[in-house]
Amino acid sequence: MSLQQAEDRIRQLDRELADTEDNDRRRELLQEKSRLLSEAYGNISAYDRVYLARKPARPGVRDYINRIFTDFFEQHGDRLMHDDPAIIGGIASLEGLPVTVIGHRKGKTLEENLKFNFGMPNPEGYRKALRLMKQAEKFRRPIITFIDTPGAYPGLESEMHGQGEAIARNLMEMGSLTVPVIAIVIGEGGSGGALALSVADRIWMLENSVYSILSPEGFASILWKDASRAREAAELMKLTAYDLYNRGIVDRLFGEPAGGLDESSRSIYERMKNALITELGVLTKLSGRALVEQRYKKYRRIGDCTSD
Amino acid sequence: MIPLFQERRQKLTQFKALRPRPKTSTASAPEGLYTRCPDCKQDYLSDQVAANYFVCPGCGYHMRLTAHGRLRLVADKGSIRELNAGLYTTENLDFPGYSEKLTALEASTGLKEAVITGVCTIEGHSTVIAVMDSRFMMGSMGSVVGEKVSRAIEYATRRRLPIIIFTASGGARMQEGIVSLMQMAKTGNALARHHQAGLLYISCLTHPTTGGVTASFASLGDIILAEPRALIGFAGPRVIEQTIRQTLPEGFQRSEFLLEHGFIDRIVERHEMRATLGRLLRLHSPSARKGFAYISHPVK
Numbered sequence: 001m002s003l004q005q006a007e008d009r010i011r012q013l014d015r016e017l018a019d020t021e022d023n024d025r026r027r028e029l030l031q032e033k034s035r036l037l038s039e040a041y042g043n044i045s046a047y048d049r050v051y052l053a054r055k056p057a058r059p060g061v062r063d064y065i066n067r068i069f070t071d072f073f074e075q076h077g078d079r080l081m082h083d084d085p086a087i088i089g090g091i092a093s094l095e096g097l098p099v100t101v102i103g104h105r106k107g108k109t110l111e112e113n114l115k116f117n118f119g120m121p122n123p124e125g126y127r128k129a130l131r132l133m134k135q136a137e138k139f140r141r142p143i144i145t146f147i148d149t150p151g152a153y154p155g156l157e158s159e160m161h162g163q164g165e166a167i168a169r170n171l172m173e174m175g176s177l178t179v180p181v182i183a184i185v186i187g188e189g190g191s192g193g194a195l196a197l198s199v200a201d202r203i204w205m206l207e208n209s210v211y212s213i214l215s216p217e218g219f220a221s222i223l224w225k226d227a228s229r230a231r232e233a234a235e236l237m238k239l240t241a242y243d244l245y246n247r248g249i250v251d252r253l254f255g256e257p258a259g260g261l262d263e264s265s266r267s268i269y270e271r272m273k274n275a276l277i278t279e280l281g282v283l284t285k286l287s288g289r290a291l292v293e294q295r296y297k298k299y300r301r302i303g304d305c306t307s308d
Numbered sequence: 309m310i311p312l313f314q315e316r317r318q319k320l321t322q323f324k325a326l327r328p329r330p331k332t333s334t335a336s337a338p339e340g341l342y343t344r345c346p347d348c349k350q351d352y353l354s355d356q357v358a359a360n361y362f363v364c365p366g367c368g369y370h371m372r373l374t375a376h377g378r379l380r381l382v383a384d385k386g387s388i389r390e391l392n393a394g395l396y397t398t399e400n401l402d403f404p405g406y407s408e409k410l411t412a413l414e415a416s417t418g419l420k421e422a423v424i425t426g427v428c429t430i431e432g433h434s435t436v437i438a439v440m441d442s443r444f445m446m447g448s449m450g451s452v453v454g455e456k457v458s459r460a461i462e463y464a465t466r467r468r469l470p471i472i473i474f475t476a477s478g479g480a481r482m483q484e485g486i487v488s489l490m491q492m493a494k495t496g497n498a499l500a501r502h503h504q505a506g507l508l509y510i511s512c513l514t515h516p517t518t519g520g521v522t523a524s525f526a527s528l529g530d531i532i533l534a535e536p537r538a539l540i541g542f543a544g545p546r547v548i549e550q551t552i553r554q555t556l557p558e559g560f561q562r563s564e565f566l567l568e569h570g571f572i573d574r575i576v577e578r579h580e581m582r583a584t585l586g587r588l589l590r591l592h593s594p595s596a597r598k599g600f601a602y603i604s605h606p607v608k
Contacts, residue, residue, distance in 0.1 A: 152523075154543030154551050159561060162571050164522030164542035168496060172528055175497035176504070192480075192492060192523040192542070199493045213480055213489045213520075218547070223482055236403065238485055249486060296497050300458070302490040303451030307394045 002231070003048035006040035007259070041258040047234040049241075050216055052208040052260035053187045059261055059268070061088055061103030061146040064186065067269035068276070069094055069101060075132055081161075084125030086117045086153070087197075089132045091141070095277055100136035102129050102197060103146030106187065119188075120153035123166035126196050130170050133177060142180040142280050145197045150215055152193030167196040174199035175295060178288025180280060184272070185209045185241075185250075191218075201283055201295055203249065204275070205241035206268075207256040211249075212239035249302065345369050347537075361578045370515065370535045370578055374417075375424045375441035378474055378514075382582045383428035383437065390426040391436075392459050397451040403483040409445070417443045421452040422477070425460040427469070431586030433593055436464040436471040442516070447477035449521055450484040454491025457525060461498040470508035470589060475526045479519015492524035499528050508592040510585065513540050513563070513572065531588060532572040533581075534563040540572075 001009075013033045020026055040048075052058070065072050069092035077083040089102035104121065107113035129145075136143045152163050174181065183198035189211030205211065214222070216230040219237060244250040254271060261268060283291065342351040347369035357364070361381060362371040373381070379388055401407045414420060422444035427436050438460045440447045449457075457473070464471040480488040502509060511529025515538035522542050526532075534540060541561035549556060559565050566572045576584045590596055 152542065154547045156548065156552055156556070156560075159541050159543065159548065160569055162527070162569070165527040165571055167523035167542070168492075168525070168527040171493050171496035171524055172500045172503075175493065176500045191489065192520055195489055195492060196523075199497075211486060213482060213485050219482060244486060247486065249490065296501075299490060299494045299497055302494060303397065303399060303454050303484075303487045305395045305397045305452055305455040307392060307396065 001036075001040070002051070003040050003044060004051050006036050010036055010040075037258075045231075045235065046210075046237070046240050046243075047216065047231040049208050050188075050210050050230075050234050050239070052256075053210045055260060055262075056108050057262040058187055058208075059263075059265065060106050060108065061148060061186065062105065064103070064146055064184075064269065064272070065092065065101055068273045069099070072101070076128070078124045078127035078131055080124070080127060082122070082124040084122050084128055085115055086119055086121040086149075087125035087129055089129060094144075094273070094280070097277075097280065098139070098141050099280075100132050100141045100143045101146070102132055102143065103186075104149040104194075104197070106148055117153060119149045120151060121149065121193060121196075122153050122155070122158045123161040123163050126152075126166040126170050129197055130166075130173055133174065133181075137177050137179050140179060142182070142284065143177070144276065145181070145183045145200065147183055147185040147189045147194045147198050147209075147211070148187035149190050149193045150188055151190035151218075152196070167192045170196040171199055175299070176292055177295075178292060180283035180286075180291060181295075182276065182279060182283075185211050188215075190215055199295070199299070201291060201298070202251045202279055203244075204252045204254065205244060205250045206254045206261070207241055208260045209241055210239045211241075211244055212237050343371075346371065363578050368577075369537065372442055372476070372515065373578075374443065375419065375439040375474075378439045379424065379426075379428070379437070381578070382430055382472075382585060384430060384432065387429040388426050388437075389428070390424060391463060392425060392456050394420065395452055395456055395459075396420075397455070399451045399484065399487055401484070403485075406483040409483075413444050417441070419444050421456065422447045422449070423453045423456050425456045427463075430472075430582060430589055433586065433589035434469055435585075435589060436460050436467075436469050437473075438471070439474040440476045440521075442476040442478075445481060447475075447521075448479060448481035448488070449477060449491050449495075449524075450481035450488050451491065453481070454488070454494050457495050458491075458498040461495065461502050464507060465498075465502045465505050468505065468507060470510065470592060471502065472510045472512060472585060473525060473529075474512045474514055475517040475521055476514045477517055477519070477521035477526075479521055479523075489520065492520050495525045496528065499525055503528075503530075508589075510588060512576075512581070512585075514538050516540070518542065518544055527571070533574055533576045533584065534566065534572045535581075536563055536575050536577060538563045540566050 013029050017029050072092040074090040088105045092101045104119045105116045106119035107116045181200040182202045183200035185205040187209055191214050216234040217227045220229040220233040221227040241253050245253050343354045343357045344351050345364040348367040350366050352365050362373050423440045425438040438457055509529050511532045513534040517526050517540045563575050
């Protein structure tokens with residue numbers, strides 16, 4: 001049984017529990033619920049993590065901005081043609097330190113999601129992000145990005161406006177930024193669309209976030225011409241936070257409560273804020289040249305090869 | 309009967325495809341004698357197609373070229389010295405069936421990976437060159453491709469040489485997962501240094517160039533050239549059609565479309581590529597400045 005199925009069944013049990021007065025029946029239901037809970041959360045598969053990473057109740061970039069920073073001033077537009085609502089960005093204060101915050105924006109309702117294009121940016125979004133990052137560099141502000149996207153939007157206009165070029169440009173420019181960059185994967189880290197905001201000095205992930213070359217659905221459809229084999233694909237893709245941490249690509253993990261983060265979660269903001277303050281304390285001591293050199297090496301060693 | 313038939317074929321192909329060839333079966337023709345153009349679906353003598361740089365003598369369609377064929381076409385004869393030819397990855401390649409597939413491809417193509425890198429001269433000008441080959445895992449970028457391209461760029465930066473990259477790729481290589489994705493950042497960062505050193509990068513896009521390669525080094529050239537009618541894009545046409553639920557317009561994501569939308573500098577036919585590259589290298593060579601003083605470039 002998948003985590004999603006278990007959660008559906010638990011909700012059903014909760015409804016029955018509320019309706020029934022019969023103590024024997026209540027005991028049965030409670031026993032089944034506790035069995036389901038330990039089964040579901042005690043043995044989480046990679047695809048369960050994908051499910052948790054995509055849950056609409058999960059905190060989004062706006063929640064992190066509101067609860068970690070103060071004085072957020074949102075900035076709009078790429079100064080070329082458009083403002084992409086799928087990417088939010090601006091200036092904020094982290095305990096008095098001015099920083100630039102950028103993130104993929106997903107909605108919690110269908111209406112919001114249509115507005116934010118389900119967190120799938122167009123080239124204008126990446127160009128807005130780059131504009132804000134170059135501005136951060138000018139004013140010596142550290143940059144913090146929140147990654148939560150299924151991927152860059154695959155559409156007619158996004159291709160016409162140079163989706164590939166926009167992502168490529170961000171990768172190249174982010175590598176050369178002379179201010180600290182910290183990228184935090186809070187939900188889905190999908191493909192080049194995620195990478196275009198996450199070439200960073202430190203990459204952090206939440207326990208139930210995922211980061212992969214492609215969505216499991218896309219992966220299954222490319223490799224086996226069958227998107228319905230996404231579950232199977234997820235197990236092979238090594239896309240969980242633990243996989244990436246063990247692989248040495250991610251520097252730090254943040255634990256989550258059983259069943260993942262939701263609206264009631266509180267401690268994550270405090271933990272993340274403290275981690276940011278500590279890490280920026282270290283990174284802001286480095287010269288721009290040292291930061292660029294370190295970042296270069298961080299990516300340079302991924303995919304190491306030899307010829308002997 | 310057969311010689312008569314061949315003679316007739318030869319005469320007709322001399323008129324290129326101006327006059328459509330009568331529909332006849334080629335089932336009895338010896339293997340490889342004729343090549344069918346994937347675009348106009350006409351058959352031409354393979355020798356004639358090869359002599360025409362694998363450009364269809366009829367419709368001008370640019371067929372896929374092997375990396376070695378491409379090098380022969382653009383580099384001065386005997387000038388190529390390959391770099392990092394025997395490179396292999398120390399990454400874990402445990403994706404089911406993947407290492408077997410690599411071994412089989414090595415045997416069938418004679419290539420070790422989907423890119424060849426080296427130094428050569430083009431019309432006398434020294435340059436670093438990288439050429440992708442779509443026969444090898446659809447030219448996809450895994451750790452070896454990312455590493456070879458990065459090393460080639462770094463070599464060019466150290467030696468203060470230009471770099472020319474011919475792309476032909478389906479994108480990042482699925483089987484190596486996140487490591488493939490990170491090669492996009494790695495190659496992009498290497499290009500940033502080459503760029504900051506004031507050196508020339510010419511990107512030459514050939515059919516097909518999509519996904520993670522489009523979204524990294526392919527799109528970052530100081531000058532971007534493309535072969536006619538090549539498919540160039542980030543998302544594949546099928547994915548886009550499924551997303552927007554409508555059929556894509558004719559010519560969408562082809563070189564001519566990209567030129568119109570401002571993403572490439574020029575479409576160059578295959579037989580003109582060598583001369584075009586030679587000309588660009590000459591325009592960027594320090595000796596082209598003749599008596600003028602050197603204008604120092606701003607260093608970041």
